[in-house]
Amino acid sequence: MRDETKCLHEGYAPGNGEPGVMPIVQSTTYRFDTTERIGELFDLPTAHMYSRFSNPTVEAVEKKVTSLEGGVGAIATSSGQSASLLSILNICSSGDSFISTSTIYGGTVNLFAVTLKRYGIECIFVDPDADEEEIQNTIKPNTRAIFGETLANPALAVLDIEKFATIAHKNNVPLIIDNTFATPILCKPIAYGADIVVHSTSKYLDGHALQVGGIIVDSGKFNWSDGKFPEFTEPDQSYHGVIYTETFDTAAYIVKLRMQLMRDLGCYPAAHSAFLLNLGLETLPLRMERYCQNALKVAEYFKSSPKVESVLYPGLKDDKYYRAAKKYLPKGTSGVVCFTIKGGKETAAKFINGLKLACKEVHVADIRTCVLHPASGTHRQLTDEQLVAAGINPGLIRVSVGLENIDDIIEDIEQSFNNL
Numbered sequence: 001m002r003d004e005t006k007c008l009h010e011g012y013a014p015g016n017g018e019p020g021v022m023p024i025v026q027s028t029t030y031r032f033d034t035t036e037r038i039g040e041l042f043d044l045p046t047a048h049m050y051s052r053f054s055n056p057t058v059e060a061v062e063k064k065v066t067s068l069e070g071g072v073g074a075i076a077t078s079s080g081q082s083a084s085l086l087s088i089l090n091i092c093s094s095g096d097s098f099i100s101t102s103t104i105y106g107g108t109v110n111l112f113a114v115t116l117k118r119y120g121i122e123c124i125f126v127d128p129d130a131d132e133e134e135i136q137n138t139i140k141p142n143t144r145a146i147f148g149e150t151l152a153n154p155a156l157a158v159l160d161i162e163k164f165a166t167i168a169h170k171n172n173v174p175l176i177i178d179n180t181f182a183t184p185i186l187c188k189p190i191a192y193g194a195d196i197v198v199h200s201t202s203k204y205l206d207g208h209a210l211q212v213g214g215i216i217v218d219s220g221k222f223n224w225s226d227g228k229f230p231e232f233t234e235p236d237q238s239y240h241g242v243i244y245t246e247t248f249d250t251a252a253y254i255v256k257l258r259m260q261l262m263r264d265l266g267c268y269p270a271a272h273s274a275f276l277l278n279l280g281l282e283t284l285p286l287r288m289e290r291y292c293q294n295a296l297k298v299a300e301y302f303k304s305s306p307k308v309e310s311v312l313y314p315g316l317k318d319d320k321y322y323r324a325a326k327k328y329l330p331k332g333t334s335g336v337v338c339f340t341i342k343g344g345k346e347t348a349a350k351f352i353n354g355l356k357l358a359c360k361e362v363h364v365a366d367i368r369t370c371v372l373h374p375a376s377g378t379h380r381q382l383t384d385e386q387l388v389a390a391g392i393n394p395g396l397i398r399v400s401v402g403l404e405n406i407d408d409i410i411e412d413i414e415q416s417f418n419n420l
């Protein structure tokens with residue numbers, strides 16, 4: 001199946017006379033005939049047991065996203081933040097470190113640089129455009145993973161995934177990619193060597209700004225058995241002595257994450273959220289196509305406007321990341337356009353307040369056009385130094401172009417420019 005077909009048919013195959021749409025299985029628990037059967041499930045989780053870590057409605061979405069990304073398994077989470085967190089905690093313990101590119105979502109910077117540090121896990125940030133040798137030099141004996149974003153929020157830097165995959169694999173550590181902005185419709189990081197893919201499904205995958213969620217997809221390709229990751233190859237005392245690589249083979253990472261971390265931390269989405277997410281996924285390919293078209297037109301409009309100092313959109317021919325985008329995002333460069341307005345921070349505020357159609361909200365990838373000033377919003381917790389490292393100018397405005405008629409979107413921007 002191609003993506004459009006997968007979005008409609010993967011994950012749920014109704015039997016004779018069953019509901020045509022995946023039902024919302026609103027149940028905490030599942031019943032079995034005997035206590036022995038329940039005992040068996042504690043040894044090998046082949047059925048749903050408890051909705052803190054698995055549920056049929058959520059599973060249908062997990063299967064759909066697994067298929068779209070080309071992985072062997074996935075686990076949904078209650079937010080994108082918990083997806084990023086668990087993707088690291090499944091590999092790193094206190095005393096370990098990992099590498100992340102500096103151009104990542106502000107919330108992830110905070111999670112990695114501040115919160116994980118308090119628990120003894122160190123994140124070393126690197127410039128995504130640094131050459132291989134420079135990145136290699138940041139790797140230490142306790143480095144356990146490399147993390148980056150396909151299309152960085154909001155610097156709109158396109159990651160050279162193959163470069164990072166090469167470095168990661170040379171050092172026998174997995175590459176984790178946050179694919180939120182690209183979605184599997186525009187880029188499939190596993191095809192370029194990523195081992196784990198995470199998403200905030202709150203963004204394009206849901207697409208309608210209905211519910212917060214995340215997902216982690218396992219490519220099944222990373223070799224955990226070379227001695228560097230004993231928690232995968234030695235008996236897990238918290239789980240009846242199971243050895244993940246032996247019992248679950250290529251799905252070791254994702255099963256371990258579900259059975260240890262989701263069991264213990266419980267940040268699993270509700271069935272109703274998964275049902276809504278599935279509705280969003282059904283139209284994802286169509287929506288992404290239009291987001292890309294509308295955003296390119298908005299980017300071109302900004303480019304031609306005398307009110308604008310600079311524009312970031314990798315779909316523009318003179319953008320720094322145009323060549324990388326041609327390779328990794330050949331179908332389009334998604335719906336977010338950033339620009340720096342002439343006149344700095346105050347003019348930026350005046351422009352945003354003058355918009356009539358575009359929503360002023362803390363969100364991105366909504367079906368409706370929305371705008372945000374990262375330096376005073378999503379990224380306000382960052383120091384000036386971190387802002388620069390994340391590629392964010394204080395006057396930068398992030399426009400998440402929606403699916404309204406393109407003429408209405410541009411007329412709204414134009415009228416606000418004219419009132420400055």
Ligand SMILES: *Cc1c(COP(=O)(O)O)cnc(C)c1O
Binds near residue numbers: 107214
């Ligand atoms: C929003 C976002 C997150 C965090 O996701 P939540 O669902 O808000 O927790 C992580 N990464 C990227 C790229 C994001 O845009």
